[in-house]
Amino acid sequence: MTAAAHNGPQGLDDDLVPPLNALQAMAESSRCLYCYDPACVNACPTGIDIPGFIHRINDGNVVGAAKTILSANIMGGTCARVCPTEILCEQACVRNAGEQRPVSIGRLQRFATDALMARGGGHPFARAPGSGKRVAVVGAGPSGLACAHRLSMLGHAVNIFEAKAKPGGLNEYGLAAYKMTGDFAQREVAFILGIGGIDIHYGKRLGDDLQLGALSGDYDAVFLAIGLAAGRPLGVEGSDLAGVMEALSFIEALRQGRAPAVAGRVVVIGGGNTAVDAAIQSHCLGAEDVVMAYRRGIAQMGATTWEQQLARISGVAIKPWLAPKRILGSGGKVTGVVFERTRLVDGRLQGTGTDVELSADLVLSAVGQELREGELAGIPVTEGRIGIDADYQTARPGVFAGGDCVKSGLDLTVQAVEDGKRAALAIDRFIRKGVSHGRSA
Amino acid sequence: MADLRSRIAGISSPNPFWLASAPPTDKAYNVVRAFQAGWGGVVWKTLGEDPPVINVSSRYGALLDGNRELLGFNNIELITDRPLALNLQEITQVKKDWPDRALVVSLMARMEESAWVGLVKRIEETGADGLELNLGCPHGMCERGMGSAIGQVPEMVEQVTRWVRASTRMPLIVKLTPNVTNILWPAEAARRGGADAVSLINTVNSIASVDLDLMAPTPTVDGKGTHGGYCGPAVKPIALNMVAEIGRNHVTADLPISGIGGIGSWRDAAEFLALGAANVQVCTAAMVHGFRIVGPMIDGLSQWMDDKGYGRIDDFAGAALGNVVDWNSLNMNFSTKAVIDPDLCIDCGRCHIVCEDTSHQAIRIEANGGKRVFRVVDEDCVGCNLCSHVCPVPQCITMRPEANGKPYMNWTQDPRNPLRAAQG
Ligand SMILES: Cc1cc2nc3c(=O)[nH]c(=O)nc-3n(C[C@H](O)[C@H](O)[C@H](O)COP(=O)(O)OP(=O)(O)OC[C@H]3O[C@@H](n4cnc5c(N)ncnc54)[C@H](O)[C@@H]3O)c2cc1C
Ligand SMILES: Cc1cc2nc3c(=O)[nH]c(=O)nc-3n(C[C@H](O)[C@H](O)[C@H](O)COP(=O)(O)O)c2cc1C
Ligand code: SF4
Numbered sequence: 012m013t014a015a016a017h018n019g020p021q022g023l024d025d026d027l028v029p030p031l032n033a034l035q036a037m038a039e040s041s042r043c044l045y046c047y048d049p050a051c052v053n054a055c056p057t058g059i060d061i062p063g064f065i066h067r068i069n070d071g072n073v074v075g076a077a078k079t080i081l082s083a084n085i086m087g088g089t090c091a092r093v094c095p096t097e098i099l100c101e102q103a104c105v106r107n108a109g110e111q112r113p114v115s116i117g118r119l120q121r122f123a124t125d126a127l128m129a130r131g132g133g134h135p136f137a138r139a140p141g142s143g144k145r146v147a148v149v150g151a152g153p154s155g156l157a158c159a160h161r162l163s164m165l166g167h168a169v170n171i172f173e174a175k176a177k178p179g180g181l182n183e184y185g186l187a188a189y190k191m192t193g194d195f196a197q198r199e200v201a202f203i204l205g206i207g208g209i210d211i212h213y214g215k216r217l218g219d220d221l222q223l224g225a226l227s228g229d230y231d232a233v234f235l236a237i238g239l240a241a242g243r244p245l246g247v248e249g250s251d252l253a254g255v256m257e258a259l260s261f262i263e264a265l266r267q268g269r270a271p272a273v274a275g276r277v278v279v280i281g282g283g284n285t286a287v288d289a290a291i292q293s294h295c296l297g298a299e300d301v302v303m304a305y306r307r308g309i310a311q312m313g314a315t316t317w318e319q320q321l322a323r324i325s326g327v328a329i330k331p332w333l334a335p336k337r338i339l340g341s342g343g344k345v346t347g348v349v350f351e352r353t354r355l356v357d358g359r360l361q362g363t364g365t366d367v368e369l370s371a372d373l374v375l376s377a378v379g380q381e382l383r384e385g386e387l388a389g390i391p392v393t394e395g396r397i398g399i400d401a402d403y404q405t406a407r408p409g410v411f412a413g414g415d416c417v418k419s420g421l422d423l424t425v426q427a428v429e430d431g432k433r434a435a436l437a438i439d440r441f442i443r444k445g446v447s448h449g450r451s452a
Numbered sequence: 453m454a455d456l457r458s459r460i461a462g463i464s465s466p467n468p469f470w471l472a473s474a475p476p477t478d479k480a481y482n483v484v485r486a487f488q489a490g491w492g493g494v495v496w497k498t499l500g501e502d503p504p505v506i507n508v509s510s511r512y513g514a515l516l517d518g519n520r521e522l523l524g525f526n527n528i529e530l531i532t533d534r535p536l537a538l539n540l541q542e543i544t545q546v547k548k549d550w551p552d553r554a555l556v557v558s559l560m561a562r563m564e565e566s567a568w569v570g571l572v573k574r575i576e577e578t579g580a581d582g583l584e585l586n587l588g589c590p591h592g593m594c595e596r597g598m599g600s601a602i603g604q605v606p607e608m609v610e611q612v613t614r615w616v617r618a619s620t621r622m623p624l625i626v627k628l629t630p631n632v633t634n635i636l637w638p639a640e641a642a643r644r645g646g647a648d649a650v651s652l653i654n655t656v657n658s659i660a661s662v663d664l665d666l667m668a669p670t671p672t673v674d675g676k677g678t679h680g681g682y683c684g685p686a687v688k689p690i691a692l693n694m695v696a697e698i699g700r701n702h703v704t705a706d707l708p709i710s711g712i713g714g715i716g717s718w719r720d721a722a723e724f725l726a727l728g729a730a731n732v733q734v735c736t737a738a739m740v741h742g743f744r745i746v747g748p749m750i751d752g753l754s755q756w757m758d759d760k761g762y763g764r765i766d767d768f769a770g771a772a773l774g775n776v777v778d779w780n781s782l783n784m785n786f787s788t789k790a791v792i793d794p795d796l797c798i799d800c801g802r803c804h805i806v807c808e809d810t811s812h813q814a815i816r817i818e819a820n821g822g823k824r825v826f827r828v829v830d831e832d833c834v835g836c837n838l839c840s841h842v843c844p845v846p847q848c849i850t851m852r853p854e855a856n857g858k859p860y861m862n863w864t865q866d867p868r869n870p871l872r873a874a875q876g
Binding site (some may be wrong): 037038040041044045047048049050069070105106108109242 | 520804
């Protein structure tokens, strides 16, 4: 998607990038050159056979196209909506050479996966004969669900333990509403569970309601897919004032239809995806004025260029080089934020000593998410993430981990899905090795 | 500006672009619009004896590419379904109103002299410029003993041509069907019968597609279908070959040809003219784009002729014909190699996979940082051209003849030919 023709979402339910109709899908799919072993496939963390699925769309074989996608990425539907394709597959499309316009891979992917889900009928993948093995998955987000689905395909029985009341992880509670219109997160989970062999137990929090030691004992393997559940604290005076919120809690509330009343001035602190999404969505909810304040420069922002453009197009002002210093309030309610202007000196960020004050009725903090280490029963953590080997196994044998709670690549849905898929294959090898050893002994 | 005037069988037209006998030339309304758009001539939709035929509903089939561009077209229509007198009256009027354009009338009849001569006599009165005998329609009419039922039997082609030739002085074109084993047999028969020219090709027998829900061929008429006539871009190579075969056959070399089949651009037309056609006829391209398609054909041909320094069509007519030879005359010592321009290459990998899987394993992939480099191994490349055809970037893969210094040597002279002695 390019920003050129975009006005920004006109409301939370306004599908950000609308689906292609059949005519558009045909025209767009015919632009794919059916490259051999192309860069777009390598640029997709899940390695979807992109020319293969686009060729099938053009052949009128939309079910085959969807199966091609889903066999590599069972959340192809969500990824089609939320992947930053401008830094993934589409960035690598050979059509960028000469035409400067890649094939709209993401939109074609949505065309195919939507069509398959709309047809209903049986689940497209079959389960291998039952292995008699049981795997526990902690967390029903993209990584946990992808792992569970693949394990089920491989013939294992899966129990998922999820702290919240609904499945989907950030698909349900975090992604921008206008990217996931029409309750897509829940529809997709239902589709994934259609394979069978997966039971989800809600309201079960590792560290509270269940313990890792017991899980390891009860199951042949455990997969941790708990994401980054804790918001990183702002750590400045005034963070406890009314009207100061974690951006993710704000998004979670609006995604669940409990959007806080938004009016007047909103200041969002942070420069990543979450900050952009919080800023645009508060604009959709009626903020008069939305400012995104980031402590470094535009070039260092985690949000991609397209996301930054989308924020600006939607009316968000992006102010770089502002580090939060103090939150101002009166009568226990927020009134503004004092920032210190920053700059880079020899590559290091420094305060300049100049203060800038922005008035605010709502302050949303989007300065990152962290692991809740306490839940992990002592499993080693490096640089804030669960440590794993090349097989996604943690320091404790039989306990695997993937998704945002490990450092495998970018913190994206598509990477979480790939982690889940790969971990499932590693778990399969791990538990089957056990089986064959048992037999030969 | 190049002079595009053309002449065939004594009929002149301001340009070589005629509409072929078909729906675009079915009545005065269409033909007048065609002349307004600039067409040099038309062959009126085939006339027959009264009562007029009745057509079925659901008539056309199509072969489309992935982008819904039409590659091939197929129909099961018959000849004109309007009364003879009405057609003749309109032909008379149109010819009077458009004296500078070519107006040829197509006709078809049973294998009976009186039927053909009767029609010819009435057409003569219209003042039309010439006749085209439709001996080609491969569907419907052939089941009634007309069209290709006549065109597929050289003796009948000769007989009908002879009957018409004896009855009129009008210029006489015989339209040939491609649904034959050897196009030279009907072409020679037409010449023996006294034709002034031949036109080809009429449509190719075909089933356009099968409707997999109805389990019936398309176009489908109440659940059934029948074979129809195939035309459009897909048939052009077949037509070009047949035109060349007639042109390089000594018996028919002097027989003027009106080239038909898949012509949609000035370049298509130039190719037919280069193989010796005196003019061209178009049906499908007009049915797909409307009569305006002649505009780009006229100025495209004229521009190309200017660029090449051709003042008149005769300056390049037949220029490619001498280079159409039998395989046995090709130079076995010629060698050409694929050359890939790394600057134009967009890294799609198509050349590699086709050569690797289906040709001669001559394109290696060499990593060069991010972008792959595709290198042709000259010793392995046989010069088949496959990679250059599948490369999506124009001019990225070109074929470069090797200067190997070897003399011309054809297969009959080649020491590797086990039958050389016998042939020589
Ligand atoms: C606001 C926001 C916007 C984003 N936008 C995009 C985007 O547009 N495109 C994109 O590709 N990525 C985006 N991301 C990133 C993407 O959402 C994540 O990378 C992805 O969801 C990670 O998946 P996961 O399964 O590892 O974790 P999560 O999605 O976080 O799922 C973890 C699950 O585990 C559960 N859980 C946590 N702790 C426990 C516990 N102790 N016991 C039991 N259950 C537990 C949680 O409730 C949750 O259901 C965004 C992230 C955020 C925060
Ligand atoms: C719908 C249709 C009807 C046709 N009817 C006639 C006809 O009545 N007489 C005739 O000689 N050829 C008829 N033709 C054949 C065309 O004149 C022409 O020979 C053939 O279509 C190949 O040319 P093209 O590829 O430009 O269409 C018909 C073709 C079509 C598509
Ligand atoms: S011309 Fe044929 S053999 Fe030579 S490199 Fe190309 S595909 Fe291979």
